Amino acid sequence: MDADAEGTDVTSAEVADAEVPGGLVLGPRLTGTAAPVDVTGVLLAACGGLSYAVHASIGGRLIGRGHPSGAVTGALFGAAALLVLSLAPFVDVTWLGTVRGAAVAGCLALFTVHLAYRLFGHGLRRTSASAATVLTPAEPAVAAVLGVTVLGERLPCLSWCGPAVLGAGLVLLALPVRGAAARDR
Secondary structure (H helix, E strand, O other): OOHHHHOOOOOHHHHHHHHHHHHHHHHHHHHOOOOOOOHHHHHHHHHHHHHHHHHHHHHHHHHHOOOOHHHHHHHHHHHHHHHHHOOHHHOOOHHHHOHHHHHHHHHHHHHHHHHHHHHHHHHHOOOOHHHHHHHOOHHHHHHHHHHHHOOOOOOOHHHHHHHHHHHHHHHHHHOOOOOHHHHHO
16 A cells, blocks of 8 residues: 555554464364365465456556556456456356356346456546555445345354454555654644
8 A cells, every 4th residue: 555645554464464374373263163274275366356456557657557457357357258268268158158157247247247347347446456455345344244235144253253354454555654643744
């Protein structure tokens, strides 16, 4: 994050450094099912997070330079689709040939990709890529709260630890750093 624009010296990487290892180390022990951590899965998840950060950074820069957010988002997803398409021969995609599979894929494409990233691209015009990237992990917490309040789902107390840690991280990012006001004068 830009310390001058955001009023804080805490970066999203520092929050991730604080939150992620705690979840990896404490998660299995808190649930009482201390399963071994799959290092490959952790590395792939880290690569996914890195690719998301690169996507947001490139998108933010291009949109900030005046390119239409729809064109930028389309170009980024087109490039990503070409990369994923190279994996198609190695994955079973027969489920797409069924009515249910096509409906699920269409719903996912429309709502979780097209609409969500269209709004994300529109938001990048009004906020920095670093701020948008830091706020994005709040989505699963919002989904959990909506599931409980709207759908009547019940979550065990332990399940609320993730949103609580995430909320604490977001609060830390929002707090101004001591001396920031004096520095800005």
